[in-house]
Amino acid sequence: MSRLPVSALTIRNFFFLSLVQVYQEVVSALARQNIMVILDNQLSKPGWCCSRYDGDGFFGDKYFDIEEWFSGLKIMATMFNSTPNVVGMSLRNELRGPNQNLTLWYRYMQEGAELLHSINPNLLVILSGLDYDKDLSFLLLKQPTLTFTNKLVYELHWYGFSDGGDWENGNPNNVCASVEKSTLLRGGFLLGQGRPLFLSEFGFDQSGTHVTDNRYLTCFLSVAAEWDLDWALWALQGSYYLRQGEVAYDESYGLLTWDWCKARNPSFVKRISALQSPLQGPVYRTRSHTI
Numbered sequence: 036m037s038r039l040p041v042s043a044l045t046i047r048n049f050f051f052l053s054l055v056q057v058y059q060e061v062v063s064a065l066a067r068q069n070i071m072v073i074l075d076n077q078l079s080k081p082g083w084c085c086s087r088y089d090g091d092g093f094f095g096d097k098y099f100d101i102e103e104w105f106s107g108l109k110i111m112a113t114m115f116n117s118t119p120n121v122v123g124m125s126l127r128n129e130l131r132g133p134n135q136n137l138t139l140w141y142r143y144m145q146e147g148a149e150l151l152h153s154i155n156p157n158l159l160v161i162l163s164g165l166d167y168d169k170d171l172s173f174l175l176l177k178q179p180t181l182t183f184t185n186k187l188v189y190e191l192h193w194y195g196f197s198d199g200g201d202w203e204n205g206n207p208n209n210v211c212a213s214v215e216k217s218t219l220l221r222g223g224f225l226l227g228q229g230r231p232l233f234l235s236e237f238g239f240d241q242s243g244t245h246v247t248d249n250r251y252l253t254c255f256l257s258v259a260a261e262w263d264l265d266w267a268l269w270a271l272q273g274s275y276y277l278r279q280g281e282v283a284y285d286e287s288y289g290l291l292t293w294d295w296c297k298a299r300n301p302s303f304v305k306r307i308s309a310l311q312s313p314l315q316g317p318v319y320r321t322r323s324h325t326i
């Protein structure tokens with residue numbers, strides 16, 4: 036398919052691109068900025084993600100057709116097979132709901148991982164846990180069985196509203212200690228086993244007025260520094276064309292303001308910049324920092 040340079044994209048041209056072409060164009064615009072991309076399979080039924088009873092949370096749910104999921108992975112892996120900045124694919128975002136089942140997790144994650152590997156052996160293959168990707172604890176007992184090694188990555192999500200800590204009433208130091216411990220059990224232990232773990236979603240209300248989110252954030256940043264986590268922030272976008280039926284929806288978790296023109300919370304940008312380079316390992320030893 037033809038690729039238009041971003042500078043040539045006007046509103047008029049835009050209408051001649053399919054959704055998939057827009058996606059490809061975004062990936063190549065990121066490539067021009069030397070930004071690496073991980074593809075993430077979010078939902079089968081288009082919409083805002085996620086809820087426990089949306090029928091889209093686990094293999095075989097009403098809208099989560101397993102064959103369709105396999106063919107989606109195949110199409111995307113093939114489409115970006117020779118696109119060097121696409122470095123990884125996550126098999127499925129935030130598995131959840133009443134039908135989640137470990138037997139099926141191992142079965143389909145293994146099959147999906149092998150499928151991606153057979154199409155593009157260069158991809159990092161990223162596996163998400165159960166219960167909204169908050170739970171990888173079961174890996175303590177059993178790892179998936181795969182024909183390849185050295186490029187399997189696990190991902191975990193951690194938000195203040197779902198970490199089980201009493202950020203509102205508790206002493207923040209004590210709450211942080213207990214939440215850190217539970218995050219360790221939920222998946223953090225993988226780092227201690229020398230396995231790659233990617234904290235692929237964290238986020239908070241960037242207005243700075245949400246007291247419990249502020250407490251959670253301070254805790255998150257200190258744990259991320261101590262564990263030298265690889266992380267991704269939800270979210271960059273300041274707004275949406277359309278979300279949950281609302282036009283021009285404001286993303287309060289967005290790094291950018293509603294008009295995408297500046298940082299919503301400049302002091303957060305400073306704080307997070309301290310975590311953008313590794314804090315452990317050989318690279319770190321050759322750097323000098325001002326803390």
Ligand SMILES: *[C@@H]1O[C@H](CO)[C@@H](O)[C@H](O)[C@H]1NC(C)=O
Binds near residue numbers: 137138139
């Ligand atoms: C999980 O799925 C397997 C395979 O379909 C089934 O045999 C098993 O009973 C399920 N387990 C639970 C707890 O639902």
